[in-house]
Amino acid sequence: MLVRILLFCLLGLVVAGGNGDSKASGGGHNRHGNGKGNGKGKKLPLKPNMVLILADDQDAGTHTREIMPRLFDRLVDKGVNYENFFTPVSLCCPSRVSLLRTQAAHNHNITNVELPHGGWVKFNNAGYVKHTMPDFLQAAGYNTYYVGKYMNQQTEANCVELPVSGFNASDMLVDPYTYDYWRPGFSVNNGPVEIHEDTYSNDIVAQKGLAHLDSALASSRPFFVGIAPIGPHSYMNSSLRKSSARLYMDTPLWPIRHNHMFNDAQLPRTESFNPDEPMGVSWVKTLPKLNSSNVAYLDEFYRGRLRSLQSIDEMVGQIFDKLEAAGALDNTYVIYTSDNGFALGTHRRQPGKTLAFEEDIKVPLAIRGPGMPKGFTDTVSSYGMVDLSRTFLDLAGAKPDYEDDGTKINLHLGNERSTGARSYMKHRHSLTEFWVRGIEEGRFVESSYRLNNTYRTLRVHDTVAGKPVTYSYGVWCTGERELYDLTTDPYQVRNLLAPLNALGKFAAFDADAVLGTEMQRVLHRLDALTLVLKTCVGKSCVEPYSALFPRGQVHTLREAMRGKYDGFFANLPKVHFDHCMLGYQSRLEQPEWDDAWAYMK
Numbered sequence: 001m002l003v004r005i006l007l008f009c010l011l012g013l014v015v016a017g018g019n020g021d022s023k024a025s026g027g028g029h030n031r032h033g034n035g036k037g038n039g040k041g042k043k044l045p046l047k048p049n050m051v052l053i054l055a056d057d058q059d060a061g062t063h064t065r066e067i068m069p070r071l072f073d074r075l076v077d078k079g080v081n082y083e084n085f086f087t088p089v090s091l092c093c094p095s096r097v098s099l100l101r102t103q104a105a106h107n108h109n110i111t112n113v114e115l116p117h118g119g120w121v122k123f124n125n126a127g128y129v130k131h132t133m134p135d136f137l138q139a140a141g142y143n144t145y146y147v148g149k150y151m152n153q154q155t156e157a158n159c160v161e162l163p164v165s166g167f168n169a170s171d172m173l174v175d176p177y178t179y180d181y182w183r184p185g186f187s188v189n190n191g192p193v194e195i196h197e198d199t200y201s202n203d204i205v206a207q208k209g210l211a212h213l214d215s216a217l218a219s220s221r222p223f224f225v226g227i228a229p230i231g232p233h234s235y236m237n238s239s240l241r242k243s244s245a246r247l248y249m250d251t252p253l254w255p256i257r258h259n260h261m262f263n264d265a266q267l268p269r270t271e272s273f274n275p276d277e278p279m280g281v282s283w284v285k286t287l288p289k290l291n292s293s294n295v296a297y298l299d300e301f302y303r304g305r306l307r308s309l310q311s312i313d314e315m316v317g318q319i320f321d322k323l324e325a326a327g328a329l330d331n332t333y334v335i336y337t338s339d340n341g342f343a344l345g346t347h348r349r350q351p352g353k354t355l356a357f358e359e360d361i362k363v364p365l366a367i368r369g370p371g372m373p374k375g376f377t378d379t380v381s382s383y384g385m386v387d388l389s390r391t392f393l394d395l396a397g398a399k400p401d402y403e404d405d406g407t408k409i410n411l412h413l414g415n416e417r418s419t420g421a422r423s424y425m426k427h428r429h430s431l432t433e434f435w436v437r438g439i440e441e442g443r444f445v446e447s448s449y450r451l452n453n454t455y456r457t458l459r460v461h462d463t464v465a466g467k468p469v470t471y472s473y474g475v476w477c478t479g480e481r482e483l484y485d486l487t488t489d490p491y492q493v494r495n496l497l498a499p500l501n502a503l504g505k506f507a508a509f510d511a512d513a514v515l516g517t518e519m520q521r522v523l524h525r526l527d528a529l530t531l532v533l534k535t536c537v538g539k540s541c542v543e544p545y546s547a548l549f550p551r552g553q554v555h556t557l558r559e560a561m562r563g564k565y566d567g568f569f570a571n572l573p574k575v576h577f578d579h580c581m582l583g584y585q586s587r588l589e590q591p592e593w594d595d596a597w598a599y600m601k
């Protein structure tokens with residue numbers, strides 16, 4: 001075990017210092033394993049394989065053993081589960097672009113699922129094709145494969161003229177068939193759409209994914225295989241999508257073999273579920289209480305989600321069976337995650353995402369791989385899509401051809417104690433951003449789209465004065481703010497800034513009376529982090545305190561809370577929006593962080 005860890009560390013060094021070519025890949029006939037055949041002469045270090053399973057709209061609340069037993073048995077119990085993993089934007093396309101580009105959304109500026117602010121056409125216009133994580137993996141000697149949902153607005157009309165880059169083989173779901181569970185349509189290797197009538201989407205994605213895994217295993221080069229089923233995303237009938245401008249998003253569908261499952265399941269009736277008082281800010285606080293038929297529909301919708309996850313759970317088992325049979329598990333990282341979360345009924349909501357509540361932004365992340373501890377839960381670090389992307393690049397010894405915003409996820413190779421001083425620097429924050437319309441899904445929705453859904457929301461956790469603290473802090477384009485103390489209010493039903501929102505006085509605010517001195521001190525720190533992170537590039541995204549304290553006095557919220565910095569934080573300018581507008585318009589979000597404001601003592 002020790003030897004393997006050592007070998008792995010060595011490999012990391014070789015790879016990081018290498019020229020990104022495929023020299024390391026000539027490991028002989030047992031290329032994809034490293035446990036067997038040891039001791040037979042000199043063995044070149046091998047680059048690890050990577051299999052990414054990317055679910056669609058799966059919130060962390062559904063990441064449980066009861067719901068996905070094979071995932072827990074084969075992956076979570078034998079790897080690391082990350083409890084704090086967040087989407088950069090609670091919407092598929094922008095989140096996937098962060099994964100492909102290793103960039104915060106304010107840097108890639110693909111902010112919606114469709115033109116003018118996002119989607120596959122904008123991605124092309126931005127010049128991002130050929131400059132994506134899989135392109136960089138290929139340059140580092142990898143064979144790369146992808147099947148399933150890649151990016152919104154890849155359509156049957158544009159999939160040939162706008163080819164994807166970076167894959168040896170690709171099998172992309174294209175619109176309008178992407179979310180049609182029983183009529184998926186694929187563009188195979190950038191070819192014209194192939195429609196599969198009466199075939200369950202998650203099952204054919206599994207079948208195609210396993211075939212790609214076979215090709216990957218047959219080659220002597222290291223591989224990356226991405227498998228992205230649409231479950232448990234809402235169902236969209238492709239015929240209706242063609243014939244109507246309205247969004248018809250409905251309960252996810254499942255194959256007959258899962259009919260009997262979860263018949264008694266109900267959404268958890270937490271404190272935030274369909275509350276008696278309206279909550280939140282902007283359009284959320286105008287939502288009416290849900291009536292009994294609506295609640296029954298939400299429960300049925302939830303059962304549909306759970307059933308649509310079953311085929312994915314089965315696929316996870318099949319992927320491990322295949323890797324095991326090929327003797328490849330010892331040199332393969334398998335990663336399970338989702339692009340963004342999903343809410344149903346909380347804060348009186350219809351099904352949907354696009355907000356920054358925990359259910360919208362917190363997604364599963366579990367990784368199993370060589371040298372990683374088994375059944376370990378990381379409750380301390382906080383990571384996002386850009387960090388996962390950076391982890392793929394680092395494992396492969398690949399580099400983007402621009403400055404990226406990620407940091408490699410702590411895979412806990414070795415163990416907690418051995419990370420020593422570095423645990424000090426653990427990444428404990430994430431920023432979620434949003435600039436376009438909010439979307440509501442399901443049969444009870446009248447208009448689907450919600451204006452005034454622009455916000456920047458920071459989520460921070462740390463230990464202050466010996467106690468764990470977790471805060472969610474959002475600044476909205478409407479002038480409103482949200483601050484939740486998640487340690488005492490995990491369901492976000494008490495916005496500590498609600499009284500100030502009601503006064504509409506944020507321009508010159510003195511929150512002392514409302515918040516108390518201690519919480520106001522916290523708020524000044526959260527404001528400073530938001531100020532740095534909202535335009536961060538590279539290092540300042542990973543270590544925002546390094547921008548605030550270039551001389552290195554402060555690395556954590558705990559250290560920032562020292563009384564001697566009170567004046568510094570209180571006097572920094574506060575982030576605010578001028579007014580609400582669609583798309584990321586930096587002039588509306590002044591000021592921008594200026595290095596001249598840093599603490600220079």
Ligand SMILES: *[C@@H]1O[C@H](CO)[C@@H](O)[C@H](O)[C@H]1NC(C)=O
Pocket residue numbers: 109116117118583584585586
């Ligand atoms: C982001 O893209 C929008 C169009 O979606 C454009 O209007 C805006 O200027 C861009 N913002 C930045 C900061 O580049």
Ligand SMILES: *[C@@H]1O[C@H](CO)[C@@H](O)[C@H](O)[C@H]1NC(C)=O
Pocket residue numbers: 138142143144167168219
């Ligand atoms: C995969 O693509 C890369 C880059 O084009 C190429 O060098 C490699 O040979 C391909 N692998 C296979 C198995 O075709």
Ligand SMILES: *[C@@H]1O[C@H](CO)[C@@H](O)[C@H](O)[C@H]1NC(C)=O
Pocket residue numbers: 182237238239240
């Ligand atoms: C999809 O919509 C079409 C047109 O309204 C309808 O004929 C078809 O039955 C629908 N499919 C499903 C699976 O509901």
Ligand SMILES: *[C@@H]1O[C@H](CO)[C@@H](O)[C@H](O)[C@H]1NC(C)=O
Pocket residue numbers: 291292293294444
């Ligand atoms: C609930 O509200 C919907 C309209 O949103 C209505 O169609 C339905 O009849 C109502 N159900 C009950 C039980 O009042």
Ligand SMILES: *[C@@H]1O[C@H](CO)[C@@H](O)[C@H](O)[C@H]1NC(C)=O
Pocket residue numbers: 283451452477478479579580
């Ligand atoms: C959006 O917010 C502005 C305040 O910035 C408000 O005047 C306007 O009425 C809101 N519009 C909607 C549709 O909620």
